[in-house]
Amino acid sequence: MKIGFIGLGTMGRGIAANILKAEHGLAVYDINKAAADELLEAGASWADSPKSLAEGVEIVFSSLPRPSDVIDVYEGGNGLSAGLAAGKIWFDLSTNSVETVRKLHAELSTRGVRFLDAPVSGGPAGAASGQLAVWVGGDRAAFDRARPVLDTFSDHARYVGEIGAGSIAKLVHNLTATVMMQAIAEGMTIGVKAGLEPLQLYEALRAGATGRARSFDSIHRRWLPENLDPASFQLSLLHKDVKLAVEMARQVGVPSRLSQLALEDMTEALNRGWGARDAQSVLLLQQERAGLGSFGLTQKAIDDVMKE
Incomplete structure (x- = not known):
């Protein structure tokens, strides 16, 4: 050819x-x-x-x-x-x-x-x-x-x-990667300013659940199939954690714009009575703002993609 x-x-x-x-x-x-x-x-x-x-x-x-x-x-x-x-x-x-x-x-x-x-x-x-x-x-x-x-x-x-589907996938990939990089930078600067050595903090983050997972793997069992009840980790508990982190950022004088936005969303979700639902229930707010209903995905269809 x-x-x-x-x-x-x-x-x-x-x-x-x-x-x-x-x-x-x-x-x-x-x-x-x-x-x-x-x-x-x-x-x-x-x-x-x-x-x-x-x-x-x-x-x-x-x-x-x-x-x-x-x-x-x-x-x-x-x-x-x-x-x-x-x-x-x-x-x-x-x-x-x-x-x-x-x-x-x-x-x-x-x-x-x-x-x-x-x-x-x-x-x-x-x-x-x-x-x-x-x-x-x-x-x-x-x-x-x-x-x-x-x-x-x-x-x-x-x-x-x-x-156009290929371009949509690539642009969304690069957009989400950039936002995640900014979130990591925000978290790292908060942690270092709070007193942890940069390398020690980096190694600690890599050893955590998110650090060990591929970036998109965390959503395939909860948010994508809307399997949010019963919770694996309750929204109310994550809200508490993020609120404490934002308070720490304020105490050490580090801007936390992305973290503040995340906390505002979780607060809205709590006010809707979702505190006992899985923490990923907060992601439903973005679906709603985008004018989207359920994605209609089954766990089997998602698992089949994950095997590829």
């Missing part, structure tokens, strides 16, 4: 190298030709433009920094738009906007070209080792056809839904 790859930066170079190692024919393009030197030495061919690359391959992959870069590669007389013909497939591995990928999909669909959003997670090390997560939205048949190529650079390629 002849593959084209556009964007040979810190992520793209490693991904393209793994495709080439799997003995797929590979054509590459980047605005900086020097970025392709090692790939060309290893047997890849050079395309003078996105158009010429698209004309000579079955599947195009792009890995670019911003939505505007994806549009720049697509548009113009030498862009992908001019080289993609009916039957060809384009996977955009960039972290893109949902609006952009849906617009490209709509336009290319009228020409018989299948466009899929397929952002990746795992960083440069994962790109080099072939251990990336790839979340794909778009045509399922195109995903299945390209699966052998996706598996050359990913140990977790997942079809997640219609066009």
Whole structure:
């Protein structure tokens, strides 16, 4: 299968190298030709433009920094738009906007070209080792056809839904990761200012229940299936703990904006009479604010995903 790859930066170079190692024919393009030197030495061919690359391959992959870069590669007389013909497939591995990928999909669909959003997670090390997560939205048949190529650079390629679904998953992933990092920073600064040595505190946090768990594992038995009664750990007890931590932060003069917001939510949940429910019942408030009812998930369906 002849593959084209556009964007040979810190992520793209490693991904393209793994495709080439799997003995797929590979054509590459980047605005900086020097970025392709090692790939060309290893047997890849050079395309003078996105158009010429698209004309000579079955599947195009792009890995670019911003939505505007994806549009720049697509548009113009030498862009992908001019080289993609009916039957060809384009996977955009960039972290893109949902609006952009849906617009490209709509336009290319009228020409018989299948466009899929397929952002990746795992960083440069994962790109080099072939251990990336790839979340794909778009045509399922195109995903299945390209699966052998996706598996050359990913140990977790997942079809997640219609066009835009991959971008939604990636943006939510990075958003929640950032908020969690900020929460950790808030907690660490409170603990250090209260008198604990940074390394001792870090090691203590890693040894706790949350520190030992994968970030999203804590919600799969309680909040997701709404299995909140009887409680594993009562909301009233967690409210007490967070209130004490916020009071400690105030005493040592450390801002605790995220912690204050969490405490306000738990106080609201207590005022609704949820104190004896599981502590994760506080998360129902966000569902309500988002205008969502129950997710309708069964424990079996969740457990099946956890096994993958």
